[in-house]
Amino acid sequence: xxxxxxxxxxxxxxxxxxxxxxxxxxxxxxxxxxxxxxxxxxxxxxxxxxxxxxxxxxxxxxxxxxxxxxxxxxxxxxxxxxxxxxxxxxxxxxxxxxxxxxxxxxxxxxxxxxxxxxxxxxxxxxxxxxxxxxxxxxxxxxxxxxxxxxxxxxxxxxxxxxxxxxxxxxxxxxxxxxxxxxxxxxxxxxxxxxxxxxxxxxxxxxxxxxxxxxxxxxxxxxxxxxxxxxxxxxxxxxxxxxxxxxxxxxxxxxxxxxxxxxxxxxxxxxxxxxxxxxxxxxxxxxxxxxxxxxxxxxxxxxxxxxxxxxxxxxxxxxxxxxxxxxxxxxxxxxxxx
Numbered sequence: 237x238x239x240x241x242x243x244x245x246x247x248x249x250x251x252x253x254x255x256x257x258x259x260x261x262x263x264x265x266x267x268x269x270x271x272x273x274x275x276x277x278x279x280x281x282x283x284x285x286x287x288x289x290x291x292x293x294x295x296x297x298x299x300x301x302x303x304x305x306x307x308x309x310x311x312x313x314x315x316x317x318x319x320x321x322x323x324x325x326x327x328x329x330x331x332x333x334x335x336x337x338x339x340x341x342x343x344x345x346x347x348x349x350x351x352x353x354x355x356x357x358x359x360x361x362x363x364x365x366x367x368x369x370x371x372x373x374x375x376x377x378x379x380x381x382x383x384x385x386x387x388x389x390x391x392x393x394x395x396x397x398x399x400x401x402x403x404x405x406x407x408x409x410x411x412x413x414x415x416x417x418x419x420x421x422x423x424x425x426x427x428x429x430x431x432x433x434x435x436x437x438x439x440x441x442x443x444x445x446x447x448x449x450x451x452x453x454x455x456x457x458x459x460x461x462x463x464x465x466x467x468x469x470x471x472x473x474x475x476x477x478x479x480x481x482x483x484x485x486x487x488x489x490x491x492x493x494x495x496x497x498x499x500x501x502x503x504x505x506x507x508x509x510x511x512x513x514x515x516x517x518x519x520x521x522x523x524x525x526x527x528x529x530x531x532x533x534x535x536x537x538x539x540x541x542x543x544x545x546x547x548x549x550x551x552x553x554x555x556x557x558x559x560x561x562x563x564x565x566x567x568x569x570x571x572x573x
Contacts (some may be wrong), residue, residue: 279334281313281558283502284320286529298534299551306551309560312343313527316557343557350556365437366405372554372561373405378497378523379563380413382552388413390569391521394494395419397481399450399507400525404431404443406497411440416491418442423449423459423476424466449478451503452510467501480510493518499525504532508539515544519566526551527560537562 295310319342323329339346357374361367372378380388392414398407401420410418420443422428428447435443449457449468459466460473468478485493493514498507504524508515515522522540526532540547546567553560 279556280323280329280331281317281320282331283528284317284324287314287317287533288321290314290530290534294534298538302549302551306549309551309553310533312557313553313560316343346556353555364408365434366403366408369405370555370559372499372525372559373409376552376554377409377412378406378499379552379554379561380410380523382550383521383563383565384571386571387521387565387569390565391415391494394518394520395491396495396497397421397493397520399481399496399498400500401431401445402427402499404434404438406499407431407435407443408438408440410495410497411438411443413495415442415494417444419444419446419490421446421448421450421479423447423468423478424461426461427466446479446484447477448484449476449503450481450498450500450507450510451478452480452506454479454483468503481507482511482513485514493520495521495523497523500528502528502532504528505535505539506531508536512539512543515540519568521566521569522547522562522564524562524564525559526562527558533560540564 292311292314295314296307299307299310323335324331327335329335353371353375357369357371360374361369366374376382393416396410396413396415396418398410398418398420401407401422404420407418407420420431422431422445425447428445431443431445435441435445449459451457451468455478456475457468457478458471458473459468459476468476481496496511496515498504500507504526508524514520524532524536526536537549540549547564548567548570549562549564551560551562
């Protein structure tokens with residue numbers, strides 16, 4: 237341990253810990269700046285309370301067939317959520333707050349990972365119409381930077397389905413993989429217009445924006461919009477159309493679906509149930525966010541394993557510990573087959 241680390245961890249921070257919480261946190265921010273990176277911002281998991289009743293043993297049992305790395309990603313996220321829930325209960329911390337904690341002690345390597353993601357995103361956004369771009373898009377392309385070349389060859393010149401298109405950042409990066417067309421589903425009127433403008437500014441002409449949400453049946457739902465994002469439910473906001481992927485594709489004529497990306501604020505499992513026939517028929521690569529609630533985290537993988545044979549799976553965290561994404565590709569696209 238260096239002198240700065242010793243002064244910070246053994247003398248300064250223990251003294252600060254004796255102070256009231258609000259003052260303690262501010263002083264630790266100053267200490268972090270003066271004494272290095274052993275401590276850092278800990279952004280509380282937005283969806284932590286969704287996972288309070290999920291145990292590590294449940295996760296290990298469900299995902300037992302995956303790699304040690306994938307299992308570690310899942311368990312780190314679960315621990316992150318459990319810690320967040322505990323902090324909120326004990327310290328009266330708000331949902332969008334961040335605090336200073338010894339990140340490297342809790343999650344070794346996290347500081348370096350986040351620094352890498354921020355630097356890649358900064359360089360990626362330079363010269364584009366996106367002032368800021370999230371790491372799941374800018375750094376990892378929703379998982380496509382982490383797959384084998386054979387998988388990228390498999391999806392080339394096929395139709396991509398972008399579910400939860402937001403402002404077009406995901407369509408922007410997916411367009412780099414030579415799709416025939418991108419179907420961008422976005423229920424928010426505001427985000428849909430942003431997506432359209434950003435595609436025009438970027439000179440991307442093969443993106444079709446569909447102003448609708450996706451679920452396991454056709455109908456309408458209420459869309460809520462706030463600083464944390466948008467979400468579909470039964471209450472609040474304004475009414476939007478909801479479709480199923482299977483039903484929508486039956487009503488329209490497109491080429492073979494090569495990729496489905498979904499980040500749906502908790503609607504992921506319902507989406508998969510409404511897209512299962514498309515997945516069985518066209519066997520696309522799947523990039524599915526599974527971190528919003530227990531249904532996604534525990535349900536999507538289990539449903540796919542039971543209903544869609546011969547797929548390969550891995551799990552990655554595409555932003556620090558969060559943006560946990562299930563990446564799935566058919567065995568025929570895998571280098572080992």
